[in-house]
Amino acid sequence: xxxxxxxxxxxxxxxxxNYWIYVIxxxxxxxxxxxxxxxxxxxxxxAIFQTAIILLYVSVGVKSEANIxxxxxxxxxxxxxxxxxxxxxxxxxxxxxxxxDKSDHHAIDKDKFANPxxxxxxxxxxxxGVSTLGLALAISQKVHGSFGTLEEDEILDQLKPGGHx
Amino acid sequence: xxxxxxxxxxxxxxxLLSATKDFPDWGDQDSPANEGPVSSFYIEKTEEKTKVxxxxxxxxxDYRGYDTMFETVVIxxxxxxxxxxxxxxxxxxxxxxxxxGDEGAGLLAKITCSLILPFIQLFxxxxxxxxxxxxxxxxxxGVMLGASYILLALAxxxxxxxxxxxxxxxxxxxxxGIIIYVGWGVLCLIMGKEFLNYSALDSILPGGVEMAxxxxxxxxxxxxxLTVTAVMFSMFSNLSTKGRLDKGL
Numbered sequence: 001x002x003x004x005x006x007x008x009x010x011x012x013x014x015x016x017x018n019y020w021i022y023v024i025x026x027x028x029x030x031x032x033x034x035x036x037x038x039x040x041x042x043x044x045x046x047a048i049f050q051t052a053i054i055l056l057y058v059s060v061g062v063k064s065e066a067n068i069x070x071x072x073x074x075x076x077x078x079x080x081x082x083x084x085x086x087x088x089x090x091x092x093x094x095x096x097x098x099x100x101d102k103s104d105h106h107a108i109d110k111d112k113f114a115n116p117x118x119x120x121x122x123x124x125x126x127x128x129g130v131s132t133l134g135l136a137l138a139i140s141q142k143v144h145g146s147f148g149t150l151e152e153d154e155i156l157d158q159l160k161p162g163g164h165x
Numbered sequence: 166x167x168x169x170x171x172x173x174x175x176x177x178x179x180x181l182l183s184a185t186k187d188f189p190d191w192g193d194q195d196s197p198a199n200e201g202p203v204s205s206f207y208i209e210k211t212e213e214k215t216k217v218x219x220x221x222x223x224x225x226x227d228y229r230g231y232d233t234m235f236e237t238v239v240i241x242x243x244x245x246x247x248x249x250x251x252x253x254x255x256x257x258x259x260x261x262x263x264x265x266g267d268e269g270a271g272l273l274a275k276i277t278c279s280l281i282l283p284f285i286q287l288f289x290x291x292x293x294x295x296x297x298x299x300x301x302x303x304x305x306x307g308v309m310l311g312a313s314y315i316l317l318a319l320a321x322x323x324x325x326x327x328x329x330x331x332x333x334x335x336x337x338x339x340x341x342g343i344i345i346y347v348g349w350g351v352l353c354l355i356m357g358k359e360f361l362n363y364s365a366l367d368s369i370l371p372g373g374v375e376m377a378x379x380x381x382x383x384x385x386x387x388x389x390x391l392t393v394t395a396v397m398f399s400m401f402s403n404l405s406t407k408g409r410l411d412k413g414l
Contacts, residue, residue, distance in 0.1 A: 012186065015190040015191060016185045016186070016188055016190065016191065017191060018191050019182075019185035019188050020182065020185065023178055023181045023182050023185070024178070026178075026181075027174045027175075027177065027178040027181075030174055030177065031170055031171065031174045034170035034173065034174065035166060035167045035170035035171070059191065060189075060196070060198045061198065061199070061204075062191065062192050063192055063193070063194045063199055064191075064192030064193075064194065065194075066194070068300065069208065069219070069220040069221055070218050070219045070220065070221075070298070070299065070300070071212050071218040071219075071220070072218070108208060108209050108212070110204075110205050110208040110209055111194050113208050113220070115198060115199050115204045115208075116204065116207050116208065116220035116221050116224055117198075117203060117204045117207060117224065118198070119221045120221055120224045120225045120229060123221070123225060123302075123304060124232060124233075124236050126304075127236050127239065127240060127304055128236070128239055130240075130243075131239050131240055131242070131243030132243070134243055134244075134247055134400045134404070135243050135246050135247055135250070137404055138246070138247040138250045138251045138403065138404060139250055141251060141404065141407055142250055142251065145407065
């Protein structure tokens with residue numbers, strides 16, 4: 001039994017642990033949004049949900065052996081020097097070959113940089129998340145001002161035709 | 166209610182978890198997202214075409230310029246929305262209860278804040294201006310700059326922070342940031358290319374087409390930073406005083 005569990009963890013969870021964490025976090029947020037009675041707790045659930053989505057996207061952009069998607073100037077200089085060395089050594093070769101060789105050396109190895117696109121998309125998501133969270137807090141403050149409570153069932157009681165008002 | 170919530174969460178969660186086996190592994194270099202032509206193009210061509218080593222900034226401010234522009238507008242609308250929902254003018258009968266007076270925090274906190282505030286603001290400006298070469302950009306720097314004013318309000322009271330950054334000034338800054346961004350796009354239109362196509366500006370900016378794009382990114386990031394700074398502080402001051410803007414936390 002222990003072996004089965006261990007092999008399950010090793011083969012199913014470990015290679016995809018980022019997706020497991022994202023699903024668990026997202027379900028925590030969804031559960032809070034569905035069942036919690038307090039509006040602020042619902043907002044916290046929404047924030048956890050958004051964080052889970054951000055985690056999913058950023059973890060999709062991860063490459064092993066890759067660094068942040070910023071080209072360092074130091075590495076760039078090395079590239080140029082290598083290309084020049086190559087040019088000197090291969091002077092005798094045919095000119096067309098030389099040209100293709102050079103362009104290969106100038107190309108940036110895309111396995112050395114993390115995927116920048118999810119980062120950009122999630123920057124948008126973070127900003128929109130802050131905006132929605134701020135607006136939602138403002139509205140819940142207003143709700144608290146007019147109902148005196150942030151509990152959903154008490155607000156619904158007051159909103160009923162035969163309620164307190 | 167709790168039971169049905171738990172049930173639906175478990176069903177959805179197990180469906181999502183059963184789908185994860187089709188997903189690429191952690192750190193897979195050859196996953197569809199990492200192999201796709203779009204991100205490969207961004208990684209390989211951004212420095213050659215824009216002279217900006219930070220691909221995230223280049224994609225954010227140049228290739229996805231429309232997206233970022235309306236993102237800034239979303240922030241602006243959120244700030245305006247909070248003011249529209251919360252802000253009350255005049256003397257209301259609801260006097261602030263259970264609120265600390267406006268004298269701010271204690272002496273130690275005041276002195277510490279006054280010592281670190283200039284460095285926070287300097288670092289925020291660095292993050293905005295150096296976003297092309299290191300992690301950073303308009304949003305990050307703007308949030309830091311806004312946080313410095315929030316720190317001022319927490320330490321010295323909201324009145325002191327408002328004397329630096331009044332409500333009218335926050336609204337003007339938020340609007341000016343968007344005007345800078347949109348105006349830069351319109352400038353590209355006037356110079357004869359598409360909206361937000363920064364390569365149109367190489368005749369008025371030094372350094373060729375690539376540097377024109379790089380400088381234009383700096384310009385729009387400054388616009389973004391202005392809007393974010395103003396809206397962050399406006400959000401804080403409205404939320405912490407229930408829209409009265411008299412006494413802070």
